[in-house]
Amino acid sequence: MATKTRKEPLLYMEEYRVKQDPQDYGLADDVFSIQAFKEKLHIKIKRRGRPGVRSDWRVSRHCKCLRRMMLSDVPSMAIEKVYIYNNTSIIQDEVLAHRMGLLPLRADPRLFAYRTEESTEAGTEQDTLEFELKVKCSRRRDAGKDQSNFDDIYKNHKVYSGHLKWLPKGKQAQIYSESAVNCIHDDILIAQLRPGHELDLRLVAVKGLGRDHAKFSPVATATYRLLPLIKLNREVTGKDAYLLQNCFSPGVIGIDENETAYVKDARYDTCSRNVYRYPQLNDAVTLARIRDHYIFSVESVGALKPDVIFLEAVKVLKRKCRALIDEIEAE
């Protein structure tokens, strides 16, 4: 077994089991102190694409907690009520209503209030967004008889989320623009119509939490994993080097000019342990994960930036703690 060269606590991934480092006593014996936490916590943002953020953490056993907070305790706006005045399409009312609910809206939930028990059905400009969807499908007059493409024969035969029209309530029109509150993607197919079919809906969007319904979740997904560590125990050359490269995810193992394999970037490995399938490579590598190095990835739906969602999640947790402390103190 490889000797411990780093200070990081490792989890070895052997062929049939996960083994703890003999020097690693786990978390149980660590005495908690906020000072130690402060010293150990490092956050490094690695990549930020348009929808996603990837960051690296050291320590923090609260990744799980924060992940769950992002999924279910950070608010966002979603369509909650659908008033169907007319629906002659083949899609059933309840299915249509459900589809409408799942449309992601761009409105910033921080600018809105929750609806309360006392709120009226109509809602106010502080807690409600209203939309309407009025689409009627008809046959194109100019379509020839030999045309078979639906786009040429029918008008409005596909209802997209772009057909949603925002109905500003009260002073909302002065505060927000349509592009700031409407659906994030305007090419989501909602229904297909045929001539004579008609949709006439009024939609009411409110602020809610992911724990109530997944449509209110601000993230598509938020995940974390441990940083992999790959060590080559001996030199692997020639054909075996290429075989070794194939055992790992692309970009993990590199091969230099002498046809010798080297670990290029262990970070991207999926830890498949494919390498153990080959007897000639079995002993060549040590696979491990660093137990206190988390790679966190947050993929936003689009209303809030991933970094904002993360900060909101931490703030919600903080507020929760504060509320409970206040309650204890009040007793």
Add this chain to the structure above:
Amino acid sequence: MGALAELAGDEKNGEGSRTFVFTNEGHTLGNALKTIIARYPEVDFCGYTIPHPTEQKLHFRIQSRRDRAIDILKRGLEDLEGLCDHTIVTFEKEMAEFNAMKVENT
């Protein structure tokens, strides 16, 4: 308000052992709090359970022979809050650095 209650039946065991009932909380808070409180040296036992999955209730047990359970709970919550504060500060600092670097590169 009124999210916190105590489960009856611990009165004769002194102030150190209590089961607290949190309403409208779940594994999110329970696990985070447990990992902190279980690592206090004066705590003998700390654990949590959600007795029924459809009930939004969290039973949080603390046993200690030295301190009052309620004080330990309060300390745990304060530590968790401090942890959040520090996470926010660290993250914001890193985000600013990351953005600055991005601007430089473009």
